[in-house]
Amino acid sequence: MNVLPQTELLAHLDDTSLVIVDCRFQLGKPDAGREAYEASHITGAIYLDLEKDLSAPLDPDGYGGRHPLPDAAQLTGTLSRVGISNDSVVVAYDDQGGAMASRLWWLLKYLGHEKVYVLDEGFAAWVNAGRPVSAEIRTPEPAQFLATVQHNRLIEMDEVLEKLEEDGVKLIDSRDGARYRGEVEPIDKKAGHIPGAMNLFWGESRTADGTWKSQDEHVARFEQAGLAKDDEIIVYCGSGVTATPNVMALEEAGYTRVRLYAGSWSDWISYGENPIATGNEE
Template identity: 75%
Template sequence: MNRIVSLKWLLARMYESDVVIVDCRFQLGKPDFGREAYEASHIPGAVYLDLEKDLSAPIEEHGGRHPLPDIAQLTGTFSRAGIGNDTRVVAYDDQGGAMASRLWWLLKYLGHEEVYVLDEGFSAWVNAGFPVNAEQRVLIPAQFLATVQHNMLVEMDEVREKLGHEHVTLIDSRDGARYRGEVEPLDKAAGHIPGAINRLWSDGKGAGGKWKSADEQAARFEGLPKDRETIVYCGSGVTACPNVLALQEAGFSNVRLYAGSWSDWISYGDNPISIGNEEQPSKA
């Protein structure tokens, strides 16, 4: 199944009645940036969903910096945005697909199949000369009924239980310096979960900002068995989502998100931490 759609694909379908376009632009440390950018200019008909206000729960002691929303709350958010069970959803951002992939994952997690990420993002849409405006769509609520896909999610205790398990692959999606524990600009402790290997999420995009092909994604994860349970995390569970998408594009069949990710892992004082590079897996 294709999970990435082109600018021209959306241009041809943007006014179809069953399509909802969602603007997911957001910048860490600038909580109003995305909403203000949306209000200034967006793809016609798009609705706006904010990473921290709509697609995350409030921060608590555990759960990480972007905890998963309550299922009922999230279902209500989607319903109010006009997303029903038969809606085709196209998500975009201007952050390399990270925020749009978060929405993609959340909808998949609630059992919604017809959800896609727009290739390249908003700036590329503008640069292509495609239409934008500042008009805000009148939202007509839709009925969204969740069928939660529990197998897509893994919690901290399960990750801990599976440390060192030979049939589990653990992937850290952060920058290499953060993974190795050399720097940590956001969280209280540096390093990574023991046994994790490093695959930077943004390496799933080519030089021009387009998502890599399925074969190119597969090359990023070469040597990792595609049928093995693969657990993906990042700093707060957001930029892991593009890697989840990329792994599925590459043919991996059992990919799970540790949504709390590193910021949740280190909130438990007795969880082990590793520094430096882990041994790379041998090719299967």
């Protein structure tokens, strides 16, 4: 289980091993998430910023994408500073359907931490249910987090390029259909997708009411897309953030060879010689 029901979190709010992390963030409004946290958050939660804490600084030459993967040592220091240890049970939440919280989930898994969950439905549902919130900014007691980096969870651009024609390799573009087809591109400098990629929008990991789909529903979704359990699956999006809910869903559906292209589309197009496709794949 990667997604935690709200009732489960409510029942364990007093657990000393629990660390709740507010991951709210709005693209184009970099201070909005922290301001929302300071106004009101789940009682006891600390805040981690997508761009300041969960990404590295932008590369001056434009490589690495819009949200480059943070250095493992730097991220380990950040986690330790906010009180996350190897014994912590981490629950991340946002109000963007789990997209930002899933970034923290993936980073912790990448560093070898298994006890991490995304809160189902997010902050708005927590508030609407009358569950405890606070504006108090908690100063966490530092802890020690030691990473065991899981390199098999990550793939870099050069290897993606090598695998484009390889049998048994499936690419998943997690962006919405219009961006995948290259019909619109509101963020990045070039439109389209990596040749051969299929389009599986990350939001389809949730039901119409915003709750996380069941394991059986995830299985049906990916089987319908033609994914086999022994496929090597590469998942990307615009900058490596909204791809992570698809990674979570794939793992819940029993796929074990899933890798994130963290730089994603914004990194891919920074190499002018890389091929670009538009429209739907046959």
